[in-house]
């Protein structure tokens with residue numbers, strides 16, 4: 001099932017996520033020109049697009065309005081912290097509240113910003129948000145076998161290869177595999193060396209969560225079943241988000 005996030009208040013959608021080199025912000029309508037430039041670039045298309053060749057302007061405009069400004073995905077603009085320059089975009093799509101998962105995408109569209117660590121930090125910030133604030137369990141992605149920089153970047157942000165679709169991509173006159181990668185919340189937690197924080201769940205919240213979840217099914221609501229269970233504060237954020245459906 002594709003999770004459709006409730007958008008009222010967009011509390012699950014941060015205004016910004018701050019790193020040392022980059023700041024992620026919500027997209028603004030004026031970012032469209034940058035989108036047009038990035039997604040018309042044949043090299044960006046070669047690295048990231050299933051279809052041969054770059055998108056048309058009409059496709060880019062639809063993509064920008066649907067994904068960057070729309071509400072079915074959590075899409076953030078990537079800015080260089082020192083200069084505020086807009087260099088790319090990253091997103092979670094297919095947010096699935098039932099299974100606590102999302103699909104990750106990133107494009108640093110400005111070629112001169114490749115190879116400086118900006119994309120890797122942006123990915124780390126998004127993964128931190130996924131597990132630390134949204135309370136997701138799994139983030140996955142797919143990448144073409146020949147995109148070595150992207151694979152290395154994802155690996156240093158904690159993703160591990162979990163499968164490959166053999167010869168799924170025809171590019172540069174030959175076949176290439178498509179690699180599936182993912183990172184799970186316990187792996188992220190282990191890398192950070194942090195333990196879950198015990199938080200007592202107020203009785204009223206427990207009752208509301210149980211009613212809304214039908215008592216058992218939604219794992220995000222599961223903390224509500226215990227009087228003093230180990231619950232990450234952020235996970236309660238996801239519970240509220242999911243229960244708003």
Ligand SMILES: CC(C)(COP(=O)(O)OP(=O)(O)OC[C@H]1O[C@@H](n2cnc3c(N)ncnc32)[C@H](O)[C@@H]1OP(=O)(O)O)[C@@H](O)C(=O)NCCC(=O)NCCS
Pocket residue numbers: 044047048088106107108109113114115116117118119120121142143144147148149150151152153156
């Ligand atoms: C993929 C992308 C997000 C990576 O972000 P980035 O900021 O450029 O990556 P980094 O500078 O952190 O480099 C990541 C790793 O790749 C290595 N690298 C850099 N340039 C490289 C190159 N030309 N070839 C191979 N590896 C390269 C770095 O050394 C680093 O590896 P390490 O962590 O083992 O040292 C970004 O380059 C991008 O958006 N590219 C265009 C679109 C794209 O490919 N999107 C992904 C589609 S799945």
